Ligand SMILES: Nc1ncnc2c1ncn2[C@@H]1O[C@H](COP(=O)(O)OP(=O)(O)O)[C@@H](O)[C@H]1O
């Protein structure tokens with residue numbers, strides 16, 4: 315056990331020395347791997363944030379009921395009382411068309427456009443919070459409310475949440491595919507780096523064999539080399555994603571606040587960060603493994 | 614302790630380097646291997662640590678037929694054999710100390726213990742004050758002594774050396790010969806292939822002559 319530990323310490327120290335002896339190559343290698351890994355890692359960061367956002371918005375499903383533009387106040391009051399009496403609703407909030415107009419006039423950018431409109435283009439609307447959140451109940455209410463007099467349109471918020479969910483799943487698949495492709499690239503890069511390492515260390519390998527080194531002893535520093543280079547690439551990717559997150563945080567927060575959402579971009583979650591480092595090291599190890607099979611002579 | 618039984622060695626496409634060789638070397642001997650260039654001296658030495666495998670016959674080292682040894686067992690055979698190579702095979706990217714450390718690192722000797730043994734080996738060959746020197750900074754004789762320190766640091770029971778005094782001036786060569794004698798004196802079985810028979814003559818227990826791959830007078 316102690317000897318085993320010693321051998322691994324020696325092998326990792328040797329790999330470190332070999333990496334440190336060619337700092338420029340090491341740096342360039344880490345940058346290449348890091349940029350390759352930063353793409354899926356960055357995608358994952360964005361996805362994790364979108365998912366957080368979607369979850370927050372979707373936490374309570376709502377039904378929006380829009381009246382016809384020319385509905386009278388009396389007709390609106392009629393619908394309101396029916397909505398309030400309906401056993402499926404928990405909360406009904408009237409959003410008068412005047413209020414919508416005022417709110418949008420105050421908003422940046424849109425204000426002038428709204429100001430120039432000849433008449434109020436917004437209808438009176440209700441935001442209904444249902445008691446029963448099951449999709450079937452929501453769907454039943456949607457069609458029932460749509461049948462009320464002077465109701466122009468009923469919108470289930472869960473519909474776009476579902477769409478968003480499907481979109482997120484698709485994006486996740488894309489990030490996964492990207493990760494696979496770039497993972498293969500990482501293995502290929504390490505494969506070549508280790509090939510060059512084997513050439514550089516040919517003399518040491520030969521002498522070590524003559525002095526009684528086992529195959530495991532010969533291979534170990536190369537595995538560490540590959541894994542360490544992968545890890546360095548992972549670190550570069552992590553830092554790149556961190557930098558991007560911090561740069562985007564302010565503009566994204568401002569954009570979200572325009573929509574009345576209090577949202578700030580989070581850095582890559584811890585679990586994803588660990589996954590990134592572990593995967594990067596493992597891929598480097600795998601590249602070294604393949605390269606050793608192919609390039610390390612048996613004698 | 615070392616026995617050659619009807620050993621033949623033919624290199625791929627070449628002529629026979631060794632033919633029907635029978636030989637027995639006892640523990641504690643100091644053998645001088647002599648013969649013309651191309652006689653098969655290097656080949657004979659390489660068969661002992663299984664650097665080369667015989668084409669026929671058996672090479673028995675410490676009761677083990679090296680010729681039939683599995684690949685995975687060879688490293689452990691070699692750890693018991695100190696080798697001084699004709700071309701030295703020092704590593705020029707590390708200092709004297711680290712060159713001598715290599716066999717101990719390979720054998721997994723704990724670091725502190727190993728450091729002590731490396732210094733002891735360097736001391737025996739008179740290089741203790743040069744432990745931080747890089748091999749390029751050493752003279753030919755010093756490089757050869759460094760190679761010897763590396764060969765003996767793991768305390769092998771067999772020490773083989775291929776032309777260890779080639780390219781050295783007479784005084785240095787005599788020092789080297791005396792050094793092998795000293796290792797032999799503490800019980801190491803020594804085999805030296807050399808053209809400088811006379812240098813080793815005072816110390817050797819036996820001279821083995823080779824001619825065209827066969828024993829000769
Ligand atoms: N690796 C090799 N491949 C082919 N022929 C070799 C090889 N090594 C040695 N020989 C041949 O085997 C014969 C014996 O060589 P060697 O053992 O080196 O002799 P010595 O050390 O006595 O000069 C020579 O004819 C040499 O050319």
Ligand SMILES: [Mg+2]
Nearest residue numbers: 654655656775
């Ligand atoms: Mg020779």
